[in-house]
Amino acid sequence: MLFQYLEDSARAHSARIAVIDGERTYSYEELEAASNQMARTLRNQGIGRGDRVGLHLDKSLEAIIGLFGILKAGAAYVPIDPASPEWRLNFIARDCALSGVITIPTWHASLRDVESLRCIILVEARPTNTLRVPQEQGAPVTLTWADVRAQSSAPVEPLAESSPEDLAYILYTSGSTGQPKGVMLSHRAGHAFVDWAFSVAGVRPGDRVSSHAPLHFDLSVFDVFATAKGAATLVLVPTSLSVFPRELADFIAYKHIAIWYSVPSVLTQLVARGELSRHGFPNLRTVLFAGEVFPLKYLRQLVLTLPRPRYLNLYGPTETNVCTFHLVTPADLARSEPLPIGQVCCGDEVFVIRDDGILAGAGEEGELCVAGPTLMSGYWGMEERTRQVLGPIPGHAFAYRTGDRVIRESGGALCFLGRRDDMVKVRGHRIELSAVEEVLLRHPDVEESAALTLPDDLTGNELRAFVVLRDNASTSPQDLRQHCANYLPRYMVPTRIDACEALPKTTTGKKDKVRLQEQARQLV
Structure with missing residues (x-):
């Protein structure tokens, strides 16, 4: 199971630094103990194998503790972007029938009506262990970080019936083209990737490994688990x-x-x-x-x-x-x-x-x-x-x-x-949007590019593009269209190229094509 990476490193390298979160550090011994406390907290609420627990926190020491604690309890963690709107949090909580959620006090009221929830664990921005929330009749049990840290840190009894095919985590897609989809990954799938990635990346004990991707993005799987497998240090x-x-x-x-x-x-x-x-x-x-x-x-x-x-x-x-x-x-x-x-x-x-x-x-x-x-x-x-x-x-x-x-x-x-869905037709011609973006990037003044289409009554689709120019660049849109014409057939030259200060990005760092479409519509 994926949490065994932490357990093995805690036994072999207990004093090594496991996580650096700003000025705070946790050793492998401390992370192991704290994750045991989280696992015991969840087990005490009847949460175990087959359950799902939401991880609705900014990337932090508490989030890493929560992640490993959820897995040790036998449940699967469901990371939810803390910057997402309230409707998305509630959609995932209900769609996934979360049994528990770890979040901050701001979101407590939004989650109390989720019928599947047995407990809500509230984490302050920097836990002071002073938060107290009154319990309501029929509502999920509300616990604080102090309640978690009051539990025994002794190892949690493993589940005898656990299997590598058990669900380890669910990652929800952005939902930009419709209803968000929850991608289910097992411990088996996670192990197959992490064991290979650990080897090819050459992770060594004591290495400092970046944790740049948010936990709801699949890149974080390498960050968290390959680092733990190698007794390295995860730097948030x-x-x-x-x-x-x-x-x-x-x-x-x-x-x-x-x-x-x-x-x-x-x-x-x-x-x-x-x-x-x-x-x-x-x-x-x-x-x-x-x-x-x-x-x-x-x-x-x-x-x-x-x-x-x-x-x-x-x-x-x-x-x-x-x-x-x-x-x-x-x-x-x-x-x-x-x-x-x-x-x-x-x-x-x-x-x-x-x-x-x-x-x-x-x-x-x-x-x-x-x-x-x-x-x-x-x-x-x-x-x-x-x-x-x-x-x-x-x-x-x-x-x-x-x-x-x-x-x-x-x-x-x-x-x-x-992408199969990145192929568009303009005036009957098939166009790969990424090909247009690549040509724009060849221009020495262009730092970023994005191509897209807007519906057009006459042509079906109008090809448009956005670029981010280097500082003090004097290149005009007409210059860029001529640059494209030097490399692309006429039908692949955008009818309009707009410069912007920055391309909008999703929370995973990719180009946000939905917001770009909205920007393009406003510029017609």
Whole structure:
């Protein structure tokens, strides 16, 4: 089970620092004890195997304690973005039938009417153990951090009937295209990914590993569990630093980060605005990135500025954990095409299925399908949707259809071509939005780009784009359209290109296409 990583490291390296949260630190012995207290608190409320417990907290020491405590109780943790609106919190709480939730006092009133809840554990911003909440007739039991810390810290009795197939966590999708989906991952799936990632990243005892991704984003699975497996130190990166690249660069240097993992957008901002050359980063040994395509323009600059670390591109939808990877080589930096997503990993198998349902050969495009131990168990409460994406494919009895289009190069490496739903039609022509974005990024004044379409009565779709320009750039929209015309066929040149100070991002750091659509509509 995933919590065994913590238990093993606490036995072997009890005094090592497990977590750094600002000025606060916890050793492995302290984290083990505190998570036992949380597990006992939940067990006392009848929460155990098969139950779900919401983790509705900013990334913090308390959140890490809660995460491991939930798993030790035998339940699955359900991380909920604390910045999301009230309707989403209530939707997930009811959809997932949460038995418990760990949150802050601000949200107490919003959760009291959730019928499935047995307990609500309230955490103050910096627990002082003075909070007291009156109990109401028929409402879930309300507990405080003081109640948790009053429990015994002795090891919790393991559940005899537990299985690697037990649910470990549920990650809800953004829901930008409809109803949020809860992706169910088992302990088996988590182990298959973490054991591989721990090895390929080279996590060592005492390493400092960044925790940049929020807990509701799948990148956090590596941060939390690979760090615990290696008796390394998890360094919680303040959320606020993501919008201040210079300060984030200072944080990486001053905190002696050895292993960094984030979406490419964060690394792009570090290259463009972080003034990385101010630091030597002697401790930085491995840089992992995943979640979106890393523009080669910025990857080249990053490797040139910081040549010492290894750079690894990890690929995999939330439904598969990570299923392929690619170690960046000097030859990759000379490519004109996007970086490969590489070779299969984690004991998985991958298949490329053509549009006619036949297995694709070398050089043929198709949809990437994944089979193996890292696969999700399904979508919570959505059996029909699960059957649509998990099932038989040619050459394998059971696999996940990713919806991602890929091609296999002659050397065997897989290359990502784009999302199946990222392909649009403008005036009858098929257009890959990511291809337009990549060309815009070639312009020396462009730091970020995003392409999208708006419905148009005459053409069906109008192609639009947004860019973030470097400071003091004098490039005009017409200059950018001409730049696109130099590389793209006429029908792929955006009819309008708008400059903005920053592209809106989701809480996981990716481009927020929904908000971009709204911005574009306002500019018609």
